[in-house]
Every structure is written in structure tokens, then in C-alpha cells.
Amino acid sequence: METISHQLHHHQPNSLEDDGRYGCAAVALLIREGQSGPEVLFIQRAKHADDPWSGNLGFPGGRIDPGDATAYAAAVRETEEEVGICLSAKQFLGQLDDHHGVRIPVHVSCFVFFVDDAAVVENYEVSRSFWMPLATLKEEGRHQMRTINWNGQPFEVPSIYIDEDGPVLWGLTYRFINHFFQVIKQPLAQCRHQSIAKA
Numbered sequence: 001m002e003t004i005s006h007q008l009h010h011h012q013p014n015s016l017e018d019d020g021r022y023g024c025a026a027v028a029l030l031i032r033e034g035q036s037g038p039e040v041l042f043i044q045r046a047k048h049a050d051d052p053w054s055g056n057l058g059f060p061g062g063r064i065d066p067g068d069a070t071a072y073a074a075a076v077r078e079t080e081e082e083v084g085i086c087l088s089a090k091q092f093l094g095q096l097d098d099h100h101g102v103r104i105p106v107h108v109s110c111f112v113f114f115v116d117d118a119a120v121v122e123n124y125e126v127s128r129s130f131w132m133p134l135a136t137l138k139e140e141g142r143h144q145m146r147t148i149n150w151n152g153q154p155f156e157v158p159s160i161y162i163d164e165d166g167p168v169l170w171g172l173t174y175r176f177i178n179h180f181f182q183v184i185k186q187p188l189a190q191c192r193h194q195s196i197a198k199a
Contacts, residue, residue: 001038001114004031007184008094008112016098016107023106026068026075027061027173028087029096029180030115032131039131040177041120043083044166046127055127057166058173059110060085062125071109079113083129084121087113096179099172103150110176132162137177140189146170158191 030041047055060079068074072095076087096110120129136142142161146168147154159170160177169177181188 001031001033004038004184005093005114011094011096011183013095014097015095015109016100023104024064024071025062025106025108026064026071026078027059027108027110027176028075028079029059029110029112029176030079030085030118031093031112032115032118034131034133036133036135038134040134040137041083041115041129041131042162042169042173043122043126043129046125048125055167056171056173057162057169059176060126061108061110063106072111075109075111082123082125084123085115085118087115091115094183096176096183099175099179101172103155108172108176112180128166134181134186138181138186138188143189143191145191160188 031038032041033039041059042057043060044057045054060082061075062078062082064071064074065077068077080086091113093112093114096112098107098109100107122129137160144159144161145156146159147156148159148168148170157170158174159168160174161168178188
């Protein structure tokens, strides 16, 4: 955690300007110290027809509301609403680079926080949540190019296999996780092609 905190503190994030073409959203990457090292919190979003990320894995977060003073404030608010964790400035470790959505016109900011023994209380937007060790995410065999179904169309994407209970990790969350590991100087394995796709 000391190394992670140091690297994030010295990272200068690439922030994207809002030019009106994209919606704006913010998420929180939460880290805690687990029994086998640092762990990150993932949520699986509840299935909802109006949610473009319905059923996908991600971080707590959502669209920036008019009442949110900043993207940071939106990430803090959404985290409390979705998983019941109240974040404070002293827990803030740093910000990752902003990313644009590839298939959805949105640009997303990601803020990293350290939480200690935080109890997760899921709201209706979350079907499940779980902590995963960073060491597990780095396992080379989990990294594959896979075919996923997006609005009835197949797309081949880089992904990380998480478990048999849910989908693979892909899209914006995959890009943030990949960037996070680059920032802390522990780059992930390159995704390989596989013959059998798991969406």
C-alpha cells in the first residue's frame, strides 16, 4: 500500500475537457489491505433496461449530477449511495487518467481511495459486490481477448476473467484497471486470443 500510495500521489492525471459532446461520469476505485495484500472493490450492476452498463462489472459511480461541484464530489456521492461507504479527503490516494467511452458518448473520471474495514451496503443499483486481490487480477491466465455481446452485436475486447458467477471485466473498467497497474509500475499481462469466447 505504501508503494501504491506513493505512485498515485506523484501521478499527474490526464483530464479530458467537457466539450459538450459527451456525458460526464465519475467512479471510485476503492482499495483495502486484505489478508493476501491489497484488494480492490468491484460491483456488478443490477440489470436495468435504462442502464447502458446493465449487468456489467465496474466500480461504484455514475453520472455527474448538476448538484455535484466536481467529478470528485460525484464519485464520493455515488459511492455512498451504491455501497454505503462514506469517503473522506484523507482517504484519497490520487486520480487516474480520464477515459472516453468507446461505444457510449461519455467521459469518465476515476478517483482512488484507501478504505479500512469498510462495510459494504449495496443499494438497488448493485446486484453484488466483492473484493479481489490485486495479485489475483495480475494472473496471466485471466487475461484474454474475448467476444462479448453488446446490444446484439459481437465485439472482441481485452478482458479479465473474474469468476464463474458473473461476466468478465472489460470496457472502461478494464481500461481503468489496466491504467492503475501501469501507474503503480506493475503492468498487466497482454491479453491473448482464445478459441472459446466467454461474455
